Amino acid sequence: MRLPPLPTIREIIRLYGLRAEKQLSQNFILDLNLTDKIVRQAGNLQGASVCEVGPGPGGLTRSILKQGAADVLVVEKDDRFLPSLELLREASEEKLRIAHDDILRYNLETAFPKIPKSDWHGEPPNVHVIGNLPFNVSTPLIIKWLEAVANQSGPFIYGRSKMLLTFQKEVAERIVAGVDSPQRSRLSIMSQYLCEVKLCFVIPGKACVPPPDVDIGVVIFTPLIEPQIQVPFKMVEKVVRQVFHYRQKYCRRGIASLFPYGRSDLAEEMFELSDVHPTRRPTSLTMEDFAKLCYTYQNICKRIPGIFEYYYR
Numbered sequence: 144m145r146l147p148p149l150p151t152i153r154e155i156i157r158l159y160g161l162r163a164e165k166q167l168s169q170n171f172i173l174d175l176n177l178t179d180k181i182v183r184q185a186g187n188l189q190g191a192s193v194c195e196v197g198p199g200p201g202g203l204t205r206s207i208l209k210q211g212a213a214d215v216l217v218v219e220k221d222d223r224f225l226p227s228l229e230l231l232r233e234a235s236e237e238k239l240r241i242a243h244d245d246i247l248r249y250n251l252e253t254a255f256p257k258i259p260k261s262d263w264h265g266e267p268p269n270v271h272v273i274g275n276l277p278f279n280v281s282t283p284l285i286i287k288w289l290e291a292v293a294n295q296s297g298p299f300i301y302g303r304s305k306m307l308l309t310f311q312k313e314v315a316e317r318i319v320a321g322v323d324s325p326q327r328s329r330l331s332i333m334s335q336y337l338c339e340v341k342l343c344f345v346i347p348g349k350a351c352v353p354p355p356d357v358d359i360g361v362v363i364f365t366p367l368i369e370p371q372i373q374v375p376f377k378m379v380e381k382v383v384r385q386v387f388h389y390r391q392k393y394c395r396r397g398i399a400s401l402f403p404y405g406r407s408d409l410a411e412e413m414f415e416l417s418d419v420h421p422t423r424r425p426t427s428l429t430m431e432d433f434a435k436l437c438y439t440y441q442n443i444c445k446r447i448p449g450i451f452e453y454y455y456r
């Protein structure tokens with residue numbers, strides 16, 4: 144789509160007095176070549192329904208519209224951006240819808256009422272989630288959306304919708320880290336058991352205004368047809384969290400912390416039945432190892448009431 148001539152993002156910021164709020168970790172991307180490059184990672188957006196989270200002054204939003212999206216819903220928490228988004232809405236021939244809300248609370252299940260649910264086993268639907276959010280929002284949000292992938296709820300009610308999101312570079316590297324990588328962490332397992340993940344590229348912090356102290360990783364998530372671990376999300380999360388809580392120790396330590404004092408027999412059962420050696424380091428465990436640990440833990444939880452509710456302090 145060709146947008147009518149609009150003020151540049153820098154002019155928009157000046158015209159509407161949109162000073163970035165440091166407490167809200169606001170950093171804007173003004174270079175529309177860069178926003179085009181980010182949005183291209185989502186693939187062909189012709190006719191797409193897109194939810195953009197945190198549009199701010201609207202740089203990424205322009206690129207999403209230019210790349211042919213038919214219905215773009217932006218969810219922005221800070222009302223100072225609403226007048227400039229309104230200008231873009233008028234220029235977009237009504238393709239843009241604006242929600243003044245917090246994405247952590249916003250219900251995306253009703254966001255695209257005209258989009259039929261697509262078969263989870265088929266190709267991803269033409270529904271995309273795109274966002275350059277503050278880092279303190281993007282990490283809790285991805286955990287929330289990974290749970291939504293597991294439950295096929297939220298933005299995944301339409302099928303295996305892709306998510307294109309930015310993170311602090313180190314977090315992006317953790318998301319995609321493979322076995323034995325020093326960055327391997329809870330986020331690697333939680334992301335990769337549910338999604339194919341790709342770190343598309345890194346944006347130097349200085350490309351933003353004002354520049355954050357860190358660089359930015361652009362990550363695309365495509366939900367898998369079959370999760371690599373077929374155990375409820377909360378259960379996977381608990382096992383993975385405990386194992387990586389003691390990332391410098393043998394995995395024996397984290398697994399033992401899943402069970403109450405005096406039940407070392409259950410930790411031994413975990414190792415025996417899942418065929419994982421207790422002296423393995425958390426970073427060396429493969430997805431298959433985690434899957435076997437989770438299945439064994441699930442069986443123990445089914446057999447012994449109260450085990451899942453037990454939290455080591």
Ligand code: SAM
Pocket residue numbers: 167168169170171172173196197198199200201202203218219220221224244245246247274275276277280
């Ligand atoms: N997307 C713009 C860009 O790339 O230039 C702005 C990026 S700025 C890092 C993050 C934006 O997310 C800000 O506009 C901020 O107000 C918005 N935001 C922060 N937390 C949010 C939340 N919980 N829900 C919706 N928007 C949020």
